[in-house]
Amino acid sequence: MAHLPQIKVPATYIRGGTSKGVFFRLQDLPPAAQQPGAARDALLLRVIGSPDPYGKQIDGMGGATSSTSKTVILAKSSKADHDVDYLFGQVSIDKAFVDWSGNCGNLSAAVGAFAISGGLVDAARVPRDGVAVVRIWQANISKTIIAHVPMTNGEVQETGDFELDGVTFPAAEVQLEFMDPAAEEEGAGGSMFPTGQLVDDLEVPGVGTFKATMINAGIPTIFVNADAIGYTGTELQDAINGDAKALAMFETIRAHGALRMGLISDLSEAAKRQHTPKIAFVAPPKDYVSSSGKAVAANDIDLLVRALSMGKLHHAMMGTAAVAIGTAAAIPGTLVSLAAGGKALPAVRFGHPSGTLRVGAEAQLKDGEWSVTKAVMSRSARVLMEGWVRVPGDTF
CATH class of the missing domain: 3.10.310.10 (Diaminopimelate Epimerase; Chain A, domain 1)
Structure with missing residues (x-):
């Protein structure tokens, strides 16, 4: 042949x-x-x-x-x-x-x-x-x-x-500027907050009801509090990626969040849309040791964030999710802002499994709607x- x-x-x-x-x-x-x-x-x-x-x-x-x-x-x-x-x-x-x-x-x-x-x-x-x-x-x-x-x-x-x-x-x-990063084509009418709220009660049958910030900025992202799902925010990959029950829980929350955000019209569609939305959990600053063995001190960061990508805990932080973090941190009342102390922060440094990352965002409230002109971060x-x-x- x-x-x-x-x-x-x-x-x-x-x-x-x-x-x-x-x-x-x-x-x-x-x-x-x-x-x-x-x-x-x-x-x-x-x-x-x-x-x-x-x-x-x-x-x-x-x-x-x-x-x-x-x-x-x-x-x-x-x-x-x-x-x-x-x-x-x-x-x-x-x-x-x-x-x-x-x-x-x-x-x-x-x-x-x-x-x-x-x-x-x-x-x-x-x-x-x-x-x-x-x-x-x-x-x-x-x-x-x-x-x-x-x-x-x-x-x-x-x-x-x-x-x-x-x-x-x-x-x-390499410095990157993400201009007007709210995803206009996503969700309800292109709003940065597609539910119209900075924080929602997200009901997930079989799992529970969680406070959630659902935002379209950089990439559609669902933020929940770490303690609401049994975590501290200091977890590394092995703590979650080897736990099939935990991964199933995160995927279920992600699917219901995607439905609530208007990204899908039926829960079954989430399996074919793995890249978006992301799901992340946040917590106030704590000391921890990164995956490289480097100590990260609580007083060197504004908050802790862990995020999942394609069904697994990310080893660091997705750049687009960092835009979402920076944007949410700049808007008082989001779960990200509350974890960072409750004030609007024009730049935020957060702890992730591999260490820390700083991202800035320019957000403004006009006619009752939040918008962000740009988010800035450095990569290589x-x-x-x-x-x-x-x-x-x-x-x-």
């Missing part, structure tokens, strides 16, 4: 923030995969190594975690006053689907650099030395991200001394490998 040979697709493997992903230029994809649809999804699934019933993604580029099962497609922007269009695909590990419902804030840190190196940004906008300002159109959520990318001798500077908890080695700092990015990724010729 004859078998088709493998095909080669130009690709770059990049760490962005505390995530890794396979980056493509749209023009380099096979013609059938240059349009959204089954062929594109099949290609990306095979690149990453999914669906894998073993949960390891051995036969692909994925790393068997939500942080490393990611793909990015970039193209010259079709939008005025933007340089590059950025589309993010979260690839399921054990199921045959790619979730296009949200952004990846961590990989956003690598978009500007890849766009410059890939010739997707007008050369006149890129200084030989200094900082290149790359205007990114985030196509999943129709939002603008501004990346400040350091340049040295005409090339993107990747090395530096900026340290990011959750990443082993230092690198160059580094190219790990570039060349071609190979997939069997009958993949799509």
Whole structure:
């Protein structure tokens, strides 16, 4: 029996923030995969190594975690006053689907650099030395991200001394501005708070009723209090990810929150929408030891946050969820703000399993509606490998 040979697709493997992903230029994809649809999804699934019933993604580029099962497609922007269009695909590990419902804030840190190196940004906008300002159109959520990318001798500077908890080695700092990050296309009428409340009583049959802040900023996120679900907020991954009962509880709360937020119309739809919404739990500051063994002191942080991504506790914090945290912290009365002491904070430093992260947000109340003009945080990015990724010729 004859078998088709493998095909080669130009690709770059990049760490962005505390995530890794396979980056493509749209023009380099096979013609059938240059349009959204089954062929594109099949290609990306095979690149990453999914669906894998073993949960390891051995036969692909994925790393068997939500942080490393990611793909990015970039193209010259079709939008005025933007340089590059950025589309993010979260690839399921054990199921045959790619979730296009949200952004990846961590990989956003690598978009500007890849766009410059890939010739997707007008050369006149890129200084030989200094900082290149790359205007990114985030196509999943129709939002603008501004990346400040350091340049040295005409090339993107990747090395530096900026340290990011959750990443082993230092690198160059990339500042990101998430403009008007409330997700207009999500939920009830595009409101930042789709239920109309800063805090709701979220009834979850079989689990309980919880105070919850449900917010659309950066990414739709459901915040609950740690003590309401039996946690302290200092947990590391092993405390939750090996507990099937706990993971089922979080998924049930997430599904009911998604329904309440108007993101799904039936609970059964939550299983096909793993990337959004996120679920997180918060607590006031406490001393704890991070996953690297570093002590985090209560007086060095404003609050504790733990968040789940694709059904597992994240090893650090998703960048988009950090935007939600910063936004909620800037609005008095949310569970995030209350955990941080109850005052509106223009910038907040929170403790996560790998250490700490600082994020700022500018929020304002006008005509009874909260809005946020932008959220700001620093990440880093580094190219790990570039060349071609190979997939069997009958993949799509």
